[in-house]
Amino acid sequence: MDEIPKEKHDHKPLKFPDGFLWGAATSAHQVEGGNINSDWWDWELHNQPPDFRSGRACDSYNLYEEDFQIAKDLNQNAHRLSIEWARIEPREGQFDEQEIDHYKKVLRSLKDKDFKVMLTLWHFTLPKWVADKGGWENPKTVDYFLRFIGTVVPHIKEYVDFWITLNEPGVYVVMSYILGEWPPQMKSKVMAAFAYWNLAQAHKRAYKLLHQLASSKNVGIAHNVQSFSAYHKHSLMEQMAVIMADLVDNHSFYLLTDNSHDFIGINYYFHHRFNLSKGLIPNLSKGDTDETTHEVSDLGWEIHPQGIFDVLTDLKDHKPIYITECGIASTNDDRRTRFLIGYLQEVFHAIEEGVPVKGFFYWSLLDNFEWHRGFEPRFGLVEIDYTNQKRRIRPSAYVYSEIAKSNSIPHHFLRLLGHTINAKDVLCYKHNGPKALCGHIY
Ligand code: BGC
Numbered sequence: 001m002d003e004i005p006k007e008k009h010d011h012k013p014l015k016f017p018d019g020f021l022w023g024a025a026t027s028a029h030q031v032e033g034g035n036i037n038s039d040w041w042d043w044e045l046h047n048q049p050p051d052f053r054s055g056r057a058c059d060s061y062n063l064y065e066e067d068f069q070i071a072k073d074l075n076q077n078a079h080r081l082s083i084e085w086a087r088i089e090p091r092e093g094q095f096d097e098q099e100i101d102h103y104k105k106v107l108r109s110l111k112d113k114d115f116k117v118m119l120t121l122w123h124f125t126l127p128k129w130v131a132d133k134g135g136w137e138n139p140k141t142v143d144y145f146l147r148f149i150g151t152v153v154p155h156i157k158e159y160v161d162f163w164i165t166l167n168e169p170g171v172y173v174v175m176s177y178i179l180g181e182w183p184p185q186m187k188s189k190v191m192a193a194f195a196y197w198n199l200a201q202a203h204k205r206a207y208k209l210l211h212q213l214a215s216s217k218n219v220g221i222a223h224n225v226q227s228f229s230a231y232h233k234h235s236l237m238e239q240m241a242v243i244m245a246d247l248v249d250n251h252s253f254y255l256l257t258d259n260s261h262d263f264i265g266i267n268y269y270f271h272h273r274f275n276l277s278k279g280l281i282p283n284l285s286k287g288d289t290d291e292t293t294h295e296v297s298d299l300g301w302e303i304h305p306q307g308i309f310d311v312l313t314d315l316k317d318h319k320p321i322y323i324t325e326c327g328i329a330s331t332n333d334d335r336r337t338r339f340l341i342g343y344l345q346e347v348f349h350a351i352e353e354g355v356p357v358k359g360f361f362y363w364s365l366l367d368n369f370e371w372h373r374g375f376e377p378r379f380g381l382v383e384i385d386y387t388n389q390k391r392r393i394r395p396s397a398y399v400y401s402e403i404a405k406s407n408s409i410p411h412h413f414l415r416l417l418g419h420t421i422n423a424k425d426v427l428c429y430k431h432n433g434p435k436a437l438c439g440h441i442y
Contacts, residue, residue: 024080028125030368038128061102085122117162119156137195165219170252175371206219218263227304262320
């Protein structure tokens with residue numbers, strides 16, 4: 001058993017800047033259920049076995065009030081969610097007022113609870129009619145998207161503080177047009193380039209339109225940013241691969257959409273080491289399982305807290321940065337606790353280095369529908385029992401809640417990091433002090 005170092009009384013909690021946003025994120029198709037007019041619903045029906053279809057998902061379309069109350073009770077002060085284009089415009093040019101009213105209610109419920117609201121307008125799914133016309137490969141989709149925004153935003157703008165036009169355009173293009181794992185399941189670099197270009201045009205035009213329509217000038221994207229390193233420090237080829245991957249994955253979309261971001265939104269999940277002896281292309285879906293001595297998630301993605309520090313300092317800009325997603329798929333909730341404390345400690349260090357990070361949204365508030373992987377990966381602070389839609393708050397959610405409430409990482413959380421930390425110990429220590437008999441480590 002590891003020895004716990006003696007407490008140093010001069011150690012202070014890691015205090016985050018005043019007004020820091022503490023939240024969690026979800027997306028409509030992954031939690032709402034019954035998204036029947038979308039391309040994903042159609043694709044699941046024809047391509048996926050029943051267990052891998054979104055179906056009722058978490059039924060958050062009906063249970064949103066309960067979900068938001070849980071987030072509120074967990075001391076979160078911000079929430080990221082998306083609205084579903086396929087519900088609002090199920091057929092070309094026909095906007096469903098009842099669905100717009102539904103989202104007004106949803107957003108009002110967040111505002112009534114005093115949340116800062118971050119709203120995503122496109123999170124991977126399209127109305128089926130848009131997909132049938134060629135989806136993002138078709139430049140007309142940019143016009144359709146703008147028409148959707150122009151119609152819906154005047155109804156909801158009073159409830160929204162931050163607008164995310166697009167979620168992870170790069171990941172979408174890789175999964176849908178290069179790896180061919182998501183609809184429309186193409187494997188075409190040419191189509192991938194068209195789709196990427198059109199997504200960039202969509203963002204630039206949506207940015208301008210939102211500035212005209214909404215009083216809030218907080219418009220950006222949620223961009224999947226990865227940390228890369230060379231397995232052999234002295235390998236020139238591996239270093240070159242790091243530079244190229246960083247440019248393509250982390251910077252290219254920003255270069256295509258220059259001057260159209262009020263903030264930088266980062267979704268952080270991956271660290272990759274390039275190892276020439278194993279081929280230069282890392283297996284993105286597998287992560288670094290073979291190369292690392294670190295813990296990994298249930299999806300094999302490496303837990304590498306330093307990576308978030310690296311990407312934050314690399315993207316340092318004068319604009320505010322929001323971590324719009326960061327989370328772990330794990331049925332081992334102690335691992336989630338370690339993940340949270342470890343990553344947040346690195347976010348704190350980045351802030352100390354002068355990076356203007358203003359908020360953190362854990363992915364995800366709830367276990368949910370993880371796209372082609374179905375329901376098995378468990379990302380939630382809150383566990384869902386899909387047989388009866390019951391919510392059960394995981395211990396790690398209470399650890400996150402303590403951090404949000406005090407706007408800091410209490411020092412004793414850090415002392416336990418690197419030991420056999422688990423949420424029960426962290427919380428017991430908090431309430432009963434160092435001499436308490438909390439689990440096996442005291
Ligand atoms: C996406 C989410 C997804 C999460 C975990 C992000 O890339 O925005 O929709 O569930 O990663 O894979």
